[in-house]
Amino acid sequence: MSSPSMHQPFRGRTAVVTAAGAGIGRAIAVEWSARGGAVVAADVDIRAARATAAQIRDRGGECIAVAADVTDSSAVPDVVDAALADYDRVDALFNVAGASLPKRVDEMDDADWYRVIDLNLTSVYRASKHVIPQLRRVGGGSIVNISSTAGILAENRCSAYSAAKAGVLMLTRNMAMDYAPDNIRVNAVCPGSTMTPRIKDYLERVPGHGSLLDGLCPMNRYAEPEEIARPAVFLASDEASYITGATLAVDGGLTAGKHFAIFEDA
Ligand SMILES: NC(=O)c1ccc[n+]([C@@H]2O[C@H](COP(=O)([O-])OP(=O)(O)OC[C@H]3O[C@@H](n4cnc5c(N)ncnc54)[C@H](O)[C@@H]3O)[C@@H](O)[C@H]2O)c1
Numbered sequence: 324m325s326s327p328s329m330h331q332p333f334r335g336r337t338a339v340v341t342a343a344g345a346g347i348g349r350a351i352a353v354e355w356s357a358r359g360g361a362v363v364a365a366d367v368d369i370r371a372a373r374a375t376a377a378q379i380r381d382r383g384g385e386c387i388a389v390a391a392d393v394t395d396s397s398a399v400p401d402v403v404d405a406a407l408a409d410y411d412r413v414d415a416l417f418n419v420a421g422a423s424l425p426k427r428v429d430e431m432d433d434a435d436w437y438r439v440i441d442l443n444l445t446s447v448y449r450a451s452k453h454v455i456p457q458l459r460r461v462g463g464g465s466i467v468n469i470s471s472t473a474g475i476l477a478e479n480r481c482s483a484y485s486a487a488k489a490g491v492l493m494l495t496r497n498m499a500m501d502y503a504p505d506n507i508r509v510n511a512v513c514p515g516s517t518m519t520p521r522i523k524d525y526l527e528r529v530p531g532h533g534s535l536l537d538g539l540c541p542m543n544r545y546a547e548p549e550e551i552a553r554p555a556v557f558l559a560s561d562e563a564s565y566i567t568g569a570t571l572a573v574d575g576g577l578t579a580g581k582h583f584a585i586f587e588d589a
Pocket of ligand 1: 341342343344345346347348365366367368371391392393394419420421422423442469470471472513514515516517518519520521522
């Protein structure tokens with residue numbers, strides 16, 4: 324027989340989700356809420372964060388929207404304060420905010436480099452630093468960092484982003500080791516190409532974008548944001564109670580291996 328706790332395992336728990344206003348962040352916020360948890364939806368675009376909160380509340384969930392730029396050190400304590408004011412606790416942190424910059428090393432200036440590292444890597448340090456004491460206070464919790472397949476496989480014209488996302492994977496493992504004694508698990512998800520509204524807009528502006536799908540990954544399609552959100556939320560759940568320091572590629576097989584056309588006819 325099923326009990327309410329089976330369907331709503333996160334009831335009484337609160338998650339902070341950065342970049343919760345769209346794409347993968349919004350999907351994670353909605354997925355966490357669907358399992359009964361409260362959400363603090365943080366985004367640099369407060370209107371987008373409010374739209375996520377409205378979507379969750381319309382479905383009977385609990386969510387507050389907070390304006391926060393993850394590159395601003397003073398913003399993160401405000402997010403934690405908002406979480407404590409409304410829900411009195413934080414149990415999980417999803418570090419989602421990030422964006423790439425399509426430039427080679429010689430095409431970047433120092434400001435480009437530091438901006439990409441700050442947004443994708445330093446932001447994970449910054450948010451985790453302020454949330455960890457709260458996780459400790461409630462006896463433990465979970466951090467899930469959204470890296471990228473670009474953190475595993477190098478990509479063309481992607482140097483700063485790839486370096487930052489690879490850094491996220493190592494930071495994940497370091498934090499997993501450091502905070503295991505506090506019952507805090509830290510894991511990373513590496514999404515492959517995901518059909519977020521931003522990617523959709525971009526593809527619509529690229530002539531002949533359909534051909535870009537060829538060779539995208541063995542499954543030959545984009546992920547839906549929900550297909551990234553579900554494994555991310557799983558890692559933060561009790562079902563993943565012995566998983567820490569892990570990198571979970573959710574990429575349609577992209578990083579599984581290299582396809583050699585020559586073997587097809589061998
Ligand atoms: N979409 C993909 O194909 C893909 C693939 C691999 C990894 N990722 C990673 O997943 C994460 C989410 O990507 P997405 O495509 O869903 O994002 P997105 O570009 O759709 O943006 C989602 C939200 O991030 C917010 N945001 C942007 N800068 C911010 C900042 N400085 N502080 C707080 N919020 C900010 C935006 O306002 C927006 O609401 C990123 O870390 C990205 O690198 C995405």
